[in-house]
Amino acid sequence: MRYFKQASISLLMLTALSFSALGSHAHKAERKPNLSHEQAEWSKAQHADELKHLAQRATFLQLENLLKSAVKNNNVSDNAELYLKLIDSLKDYPLKTDAMSTYLEARIKSVNQDTPAEDINALKQEIEQLIQQYPAHFLRSRWEQNLFTLLINANDTEGLVHYAQRITPNTLEMQIAVLNAELQQESTNNTTDKKQASNANTNVISRYEQLWLANSKLPNDAQLWATWYARGGRTAAKIYQKAEMLFAKNDENGLALLATELHRMTGENEDEKIAAQLQLLQTLIKTPASLAEFAARLPLTENNTALLKFAVVQSFPRYLRTLPENMKDPGFAPYAQWAKDWQLTDTEMLEWEIAFLNRFFDNESPSFQQWRDAEIIKLKADSLTERRLRMAIWQKTDLMPWLNALSDEGHQKQEWRYWFAKTIAKSDSQKTTEIWTALSHERGFYPMLAAAKLDPQTRGNRYHFGQPQLLVAPSITDETWADEFPKLKPALEEIAELRQLDRLGAAKQRWRFLLENLPTDQKKEKQIALSQYANQQNWFDLGVDGSIIAKAFDHIQLRLPMAYSHYYDIALKPRRLTLSKRKPQVSQNATSISKTFAMAISRQESAWNPQAQSSANARGLMQLLPSTAKATASHAKLPYTDEADLFKPLNNILLGTAYLAELNAKYPNNRILIASAYNAGEHRVEKWLARANGKLEMDEFVASIPFYETRGYVQNVLTYDFYYQRLQNKEDPQTFSNEEYDRLY
Structure with missing residues (x-):
């Protein structure tokens, strides 16, 4: 309603302006009839286009509201003729395709298994025609998924199976619906080729299993689960595999749901053992501090599965966060014993030690600090070495041992090149100058700081952020892109209209789709030109986003537009x-x-x-x-x-x-x-x-x-x-x- 009111007010204002402008031009006509007439006609046409656009915007918004109400009241089909007339009135409106899409989606929501087949087929054809008419449109994938929704609502198993051979469903609900349809179709086929039928079923069950392993909960999968289980698909190994995934995600509810599935299993000796282990995992997620008792009480044995070892390895960083950072004399020895009991690999042991050092890094215990520094030198992990460097900087102690401990990659970072140069300034001023000079020709904070060090009087105010001159990008409206702009104009007009409606999120989605799906020929140059166009339209967020997508790091004016300057x-x-x-x-x-x-x-x-x-x-x-x-x-x-x-x-x-x-x-x-x-x-x-x-x-x-x-x-x-x-x-x-x-x- 807010947009409708704004549009109505704008219509009145523009109408008044139109009469005013026409009156003014008519007065001047006495002196310059030809020029005055052309100006009046142009002004009239401009105002007419703007009035039409505002009226169409109001119609579009009203149509959305009408369809929303119709879906709620389940009477979309009662006023189909009205909706189509409103859509027809949106000719040349940038979001007419969206209006049609919204109308078709409203109709899909009213479809059920009692809907006449001819109505379903007609709706399906309309969606397919839309896809055919706009094959490269942003909404194409949405329309394709709408077809799945239509077939699911209509309970058209045959249609689902057929359509899924061309398009992949992108939601869990759709994927499960397709698998159910395939399973149902195979069970009702009167084929004499039992081997072929068995292979088809095996394929369905295999795909279901992958979904089951990757998700904590699946919708409407009872029949699939029962078939999969009856065929021996639900093994202890797969339960443990899924449990690891859920535990790594800290998904306590998913583990609880997995445990309830055990009640469906009968006559299996490991049920009680698996249930107990799943309960242990839930406890570790809920109470990470319980790892201490768990790790000491249940060391790895032949009777314990790899799942429990996985839980111990994964729980350790969570457990450390339950300990106070300033605890007295933190020592790693007890955890080294856990690692030995649970047969951790060298890599797992290294990860534990790094996690331990990070947790207690600032602990003031002298014995810990001595051990910490020795371990950092030995481990040669840049994350720890850099943290120790920062400590040395604020403590104003020697940086060189820690700079030397950095990897080759760490040495090349701007920050540590700067600090290396500063550290050797007294002993080798020439080398310091060389490093800072090279650094000052790059882009960033430390290059700017190096420039300031080289020219302390002005603090490096001549710094040119790593490039001799600004790179100015031509807009997509420039003559350079005269052949390309008409192709891109419809998508840009859609983006412009969405932004006028304050639908910035939807506009950004289409912007990214546009940039990422440009033809490969001169793709980066076109992305840059589009980003320049965005800034000219005051779409500053899109201009910045486009410069990132294009990796246009040298185009500073795109990355840092003069946004909202006034x-x-x-x-x-x-x-x-x-x-x-x-x-x-x-x-x-x-x-x-x-x-x-x-x-x-x-x-x-x-x-x-x-x-x-x-x-x-x-x-x-x-x-x-x-x-x-x-x-x-x-x-x-x-x-x-x-x-x-x-x-x-x-x-x-x-x-x-x-x-x-x-x-x-x-x-x-x-x-x-x-x-x-x-x-x-x-x-x-x-x-x-x-x-x-x-x-x-x-x-x-x-x-x-x-x-x-x-x-x-x-x-x-x-x-x-x-x-x-x-x-x-x-x-x-x-x-x-x-x-x-x-x-x-």
Whole structure:
């Protein structure tokens, strides 16, 4: 209804504008009749097209609502003529195909086994005609699956078997329906070739078994299960195989369901034993701490299956998480004995030891620390070595033993090349300069930092992020693609209309389908051209997504578009607040936050997707939590109604920049601390600063941020900020501020 109202209002406005424009042109006609007439006709045609488009959009939305209501009331067929007339009125509307698809799906939902065969066949033909008419359309696979749904609803086993020979069903329900149909068909065939029938049944049961092994629960599989079981398919080995899969997924409910299937087995000596083992697995998932008793009480013997060993191996990391990190003198010896009792392989033993070291890495026990360091040197696992390097950085101890312990691959990382150069700076300044110079010609945070080290006066503000000039991509509308654009235009118009309807998720699905299914000839170039087109349409999230799909890493302007630029100008402009009985005051809520920094935060947070939503419920361009948004709105006296506001770009930017300003008040002009707090929370930043105790240089503090996500976040944001400064032609771009670079943390 909201869209219908908006469309109606737009129709009235455009009608008024049309009359106004025509009146104006008529007045000018006295002086320039020919030119005036052409302008009036063009304007009239433009307005007519726009009015028609708005009317069709309203019709499309009303049709969707009518069909939804008809499905609910089970009377789709009663008004079929009305729906078809509405669809016919959508000629040239970008989503007419969607309208037809929605109508056919509504009809499918009303089909059951009592529906006349002629109605089912007619509907089937309509779907097949749609597939034939639009063979490369995004919705093709959906229409193909609709045919399965139609045949399932109609209980057409013969049709299912026939259709499944051409198209693979993509849901479990459909796959099981096809297998049931094949099983039923084979059992009713009056074939004299018993061997052929047996082979067909064996194939059905084999495919069912693979589904059973891979899923915790299957729909409508009772007949298949019974047939499979009767043929001896359900063996102890297969129960254990499925149990391993479920245990690895931490699927306690799946294991409980598997245990109930044992009641269907009779006369098998191992039933009681299998049931007990499945119960042990459920206990280990529910209570990981029980591994200690389990591992010590039930060492591997001939009577125990490999399933229990698998459970012990898999449970160990979960068990470690039940132990306090700061426990007194953690030792690996008891677990080495478990490993021996359960006959772990060398690889499994190595994984246990790495898990143990990671759990207690920061434990302050001197004996543990000595053992830990010796093991890290011996194990040569880069994940542990890099963690030890970060510890050495914040403790300001010698890095060289840990740098030397890195693998060849680890040595080549930008970060460790930088630190190697810094470590040898006093003993070999020439080598340091060579390394930093080579690094400064690459792209990223450490190359930018190397440039700053080489030119401390300007802190490397001439850094060109690894390429001599910006690569500008031609749009798909450019003359270069004159032959290609007409082919792609219908799909682009669909995407545009979906975005107008705020269906950004559906638009993104079609965007990716379009880019990934381009012909192989000049595919990357076309993807880049389409991404440029997306940015020109203000589809910034799609432009970024396209640059990633195309791996267009050198096209910085595609990866970092000038998204919502005017909103940042508005949000960051000082606002005058009029307070009762007081003079107007200038709000300082955002005066110290740069536009490029705010845009860098947004790019890192959401890749410019205004409807982005994290697992923690952070929302929108700047990924604000509703609680943070509400508090910020109160402090900054900004409008905020509810969580839905965060999906509106301007609202989100106003609140996000205001929150950045609050952090800036706490950490003035220090983007490292602001970005860290924005990502991980102020309390964690205070904890990290307390640990650093005013002894760390900027690069040391960044490298020693404990959270992998926050460490990368800070590095990306500062790099993006500098890129945006260059892209916005800032006269004196800044890699690092005085407050960031010169202080001790």
